[in-house]
Amino acid sequence: GSFVGKKADGSNAVISNLTVKDGSTSQYCVGLFGLYRGPLMANLTLKNAVIESGYGRTGSFVGTAGVAATFRNLTSDAKITMTATSAGDKGGWICAGGLFGTSFNATDGTGNLFENCVFTGTIGCKDSTTKMETFGGIVGISEGIATFRNCIVTGDISGATTGVADANGTHGVGGILGAARWTASKAAIVMENCYVSSTLKGYQRVGGFLGALYSTPGNNANKFTDCQFDGMVISNDGDAKAAFLGYQQSNDAKPTFTNCLNTGVASCRSNGSLKMGLVSGNPTATFTNCY
Numbered sequence: 001g002s003f004v005g006k007k008a009d010g011s012n013a014v015i016s017n018l019t020v021k022d023g024s025t026s027q028y029c030v031g032l033f034g035l036y037r038g039p040l041m042a043n044l045t046l047k048n049a050v051i052e053s054g055y056g057r058t059g060s061f062v063g064t065a066g067v068a069a070t071f072r073n074l075t076s077d078a079k080i081t082m083t084a085t086s087a088g089d090k091g092g093w094i095c096a097g098g099l100f101g102t103s104f105n106a107t108d109g110t111g112n113l114f115e116n117c118v119f120t121g122t123i124g125c126k127d128s129t130t131k132m133e134t135f136g137g138i139v140g141i142s143e144g145i146a147t148f149r150n151c152i153v154t155g156d157i158s159g160a161t162t163g164v165a166d167a168n169g170t171h172g173v174g175g176i177l178g179a180a181r182w183t184a185s186k187a188a189i190v191m192e193n194c195y196v197s198s199t200l201k202g203y204q205r206v207g208g209f210l211g212a213l214y215s216t217p218g219n220n221a222n223k224f225t226d227c228q229f230d231g232m233v234i235s236n237d238g239d240a241k242a243a244f245l246g247y248q249q250s251n252d253a254k255p256t257f258t259n260c261l262n263t264g265v266a267s268c269r270s271n272g273s274l275k276m277g278l279v280s281g282n283p284t285a286t287f288t289n290c291y
Contacts, residue, residue, distance in 0.1 A: 010044030018049040029063030030056040042072040049078035057101030066104040070113045078121040095140030103142040111145025124158040133159030134171045136178035144183045147190040159202035161236040172211025173202035181214040188221035197230040207246030222255035230263045245279040256286045
C-alpha cells in the first residue's frame with residue numbers, strides 16, 4: 001500500500017515474519033509500504049521478514065521513498081530475493097535496498113535523510129538467470145539528494161555475477177547505496193559515520209559504501225566523512241570495484257572522503273588479479289586522513 005503525507009512512528013514496535021512475494025512485471029514498488037511520501041518514518045524493526053520481487057523497486061520497509069523525508073531508527077534483518085531476468089520496461093529502475101528500494105526525486109535541502117538505519121539481512125538473486133545488479137544495504141537507487149547518517153550494514157549483498165540485463169544503464173552494488181543519479185540538475189550523496197562489514201558481490205561497479213556514482217554536479221557536493229568499510233568487495237568482471245566507491249561516471253562528481261577507513265579487501269575474479277583501491281573510476285576524488 002501507499003503512505004502519503006503522514007508520520008509513521010512505530011514507537012519501537014517489532015513486526016515479525018512479514019512475507020511479501022511479487023513476481024509480476026507490472027509492480028513498481030514492493031515492500032511493507034510500496035510508496036511512502038511522509039515527513040517521518042521512525043522507531044520500527046522488521047524481524048524475520050522475507051521479500052521476493054520481480055521487476056519492482058524493492059525494500060523491506062519501502063519500495064519508493066521520498067520526498068524530503070526523514071527515516072530514523074529503522075532496523076531490518078529481511079531476506080530479499082530478486083527474480084528479474086531482463087531489464088523489462090523499467091530499465092535501470094529495477095533495484096533492491098535492504099530498507100528502501102529507491103530514494104526518489106529529492107531535490108530540496110538535504111533531500112531524504114536516513115539516520116540510524118541498520119540492515120543485517122541479505123539481498124540476492126534467485127538463481128543464475130536473474131540479471132539484476134542495483135543493490136544497496138540501505139537504499140538501492142538514490143535520485144537527487146540523500147544523506148546517510150550513523151547507518152550500519154552487516155548483511156551480505158550479491159548481485160548478478162555473470163552479466164547484467166542493461167550494462168549501459170544504472171547499476172551498482174554498494175554497502176550503503178547501490179547507485180546514485182541526478183535529477184533536475186541536482187545530486188548529492190552525503191554519508192556520515194556509516195559502517196559496512198558485508199560481503200558485496202557483483203558483475204561490476206561494486207563499492208564498499210557506494211556502488212556507482214552517476215551524479216554530475218560538482219562543487220564537492222558528494223561527501224563521505226568518518227565512515228569505515230570492513231567487509232569484502234568481489235567483482236566478476238574487469239569493471240570497477242573498490243573499497244569506498246566502485247564506479248564514478250563523471251569528473252564533475254568530485255567526491256570528498258574525510259577520516260574514512262578501509263580495513264576490508266577487494267578482488268576481481270575475471271582475470272585473477274587482486275585490486276584494492278579506495279575509489280575506482282575518474283581520479284577526481286579528494287582524500288583527507290583516509291587509510
